[in-house]
Amino acid sequence: MPDFLDTTDADFETRFRALLTAKREDSPDVDDTVGAIIAHVREKGDAALVELTKKFDRLELSAGRLALSRAEVDAEIAKVAPEDRAALDRAAERIRAYHARQMPPDAEWTDPEGATLGWRWTPVEAAGLYVPGGLASYPSSVLMNAIPAKVAGVERLAICVPTPDGVINPLVMYAARTAGVDEIYRVGGAQAIAALAYGTETIAPVDKITGPGNAYVAAAKRRVFGRVGIDMIAGPSEILVIADGTSDPDWIALDLMSQAEHDESAQSILVTTDAAFGRQVADAVEARLGTLERRAIAGASWRDFGAVITVRDLDEAAALSDRIAPEHLELCVAEPRPLAARIRHAGAIFLGHWTPEAIGDYVGGPNHVLPTARSARFSSGLSVMDFLKRTTLAELTPEALAAIGPAAERLAAAESLEAHGLSVAARRETLNRSE
Template sequence: MQRLDSRDPDFEAQFARLLSVKREVAEDVDAAVRDIIRDVVDRGDAALIDYTTRFDRLDLTPDTIRFSPEEIDAATAACSGDALDALALAKDRIETYHRAQVPADHRETDALGVTLGWRWTALESVGLYVPGGTASYPSSVLMNAVPAKVAGVPRLAMVVPTPDGVTNPLVLAAAKLAGVDEVFRVGGAQAVAALAYGTATIRPVAKIVGPGNAYVAAAKRRVFGQVGIDMIAGPSEVLILADSSANPDWVAADLLAQAEHDKAAQAILVTDSDALAESVAAAVEGQLRTLPRTEIATASWRDYGAIVRVARLVDAIPLVDRLAPEHLEIESAEAEELAARVRNAGAIFLGAHTPEAIGDYVGGPNHVLPTARSARFSSGLGVLDFMKRTSLLSCTPEALRALGPAAVALGRSEGLEGHARSVAIRLNL
């Protein structure tokens, strides 16, 4: 863990280094992914089955690529009642929050008689990638699937690898709860290729969303254009802005909730209190001792953790905007005022009783958020990611007469006489 102090003369250089640290090693898997995609395009299900045997040690047939409704029901029945109740609460809250995001169509006729506006429509089909193994999170199924269904996507196809045939029943239960229409037991670049190009068993989709490993990320980049994709997620991060009123044990727990995700996760405390800085540093060390994922969290905190001391909390605002954290917690009596001054953050958690983990599961807002400083230019996942806007324009003959000459002038000024003529021919110009 690094310590920085904004009053140090070389603070700017230190902070710039913190900003520019690369937390991900880009694995060069692009050539392998290209070959896998080509093979799935050429051989369809046969290729999908071969790669699943090779990478997941699981033998499929065209009939077992897709989970049957009975298998999904059986998996759901195998989950604990507590977990299912918690999932149902999460699903309801996520749905309510995202319903408020459904955009309105617009249409008006202006003084010239031009009718104009736009219309939002849902994508016709979406593919949802869900990782297998330890990073197979039912909460992520809800966070990706629920907004798609709220948007009105009629067909939602999920892929989830089941290495050695092992399935996470709660992932299937979440898929059922969220209204996922089809679930396939395949993963990796081969599953992305199948969603993008289609096979006999998996019909192609219009967009692919959801997190994955380096192969999945590379495959998504490659199929972009053929289909839409969501953002490529990087390691998770939290920035906690706290003053002396904060409980150091709570702050430490929140830092570690982030650090336990991944050795490349980043947890940063920014504070105006030396006492809080010291007590949080001590509390982190203490809590690390009993944390099950202590190896991961220790590495993250050691390599990427930071405590930044500022003279006043308000001095932290420009630092927050430069870091553009995925998650920003503010624990201070002035939380609202400080939040209002922040431009760049994926999500803001206000007050001491709003640990970021509430937002991961049951708060309602989406937990798929921009990482690696991309909150400067992008937003968390939402309903708009599953819809698109078509603009509408309609002129009466009078409206065309009013607007036409300007269009003709601009077309000619751009050397596009054909553009000008398509207007002029209607006006006998």
């Protein structure tokens, strides 16, 4: 059974803090191993990729077969059922439409002093997307990473996906094709991240790497950060459901289980104003755990990290939610809008009874790559912004330099940066002479 808490209990604060700080994931210290793999790929290039793929994925390749050919991808795509294609097309179309609206505008204006100021957004040239192999190889993640990159205008988008024992996921190939991915490599692990960051004979280096991965992939991304840009290092998934008891307890149970089934380290929390409803949901979870395919995983997550918290009112629910800063927040209440307005820290909010979080995983439109482990306090989900960068622009007229230059000279002097001041003063003197 999960934890049952009530804000009216004397020990609530202690137990809630324990819930907040519970360590849900053992991160094995793979940093030295990863460092050695990266060094090996930098030194030996393709040969290292071939060697490591044989070792870790039990797959014999030559350098020429690191990339999947167009014909190979076609052959995989041919295996995809029409209904799966249609569902993925629908998802891609909705994700594209949502992300197209995120494109930020350039700006330029001239201020009263005569300074023309502004900024301009441009896409990164090349991006690499890591896609895990095996069970966690999700076509939906390919869409969620690749579509924002292509909407942003990334010219070259490469995917690295391990194919242990040579097994390829056809729907992942179809998702890559649909999203406009340009290159696909059957390479995984830290070696894939090293290849994307530093390049090999076959894989040209990229500027930005995104996508989920295991501890080795995460450690490699941390190590190459700075040489290339990376997205957030994702932790186990989380959901917080705030419910007022006006929905079917079984719906809420399924929403909680849809996180719990991801991973034994996932966390599902229900916050409710109705203690009896909380018990009904817990009972519904137990019933569902009797039959769910992934009941071992979902059950362990719910037992170890699940919680049902009874609160006095929705204000208290909003305050607790902000302390948790959940990745996913469902507002299963009769009036979700005023409650949403009170929330400050959440990766994604799902409003009302008809918006289960799973909609957001696939076809809602917003990105499903979201900040975990309380990082919604300071970071956002993946977006087109992750594949764009801003260049600031400034152009002064001689009059503008005359107007604001002296303040720059004064501050340069205060900071003992003489050449800074002189670079302004030399121009101003020319102006003075020409008057």
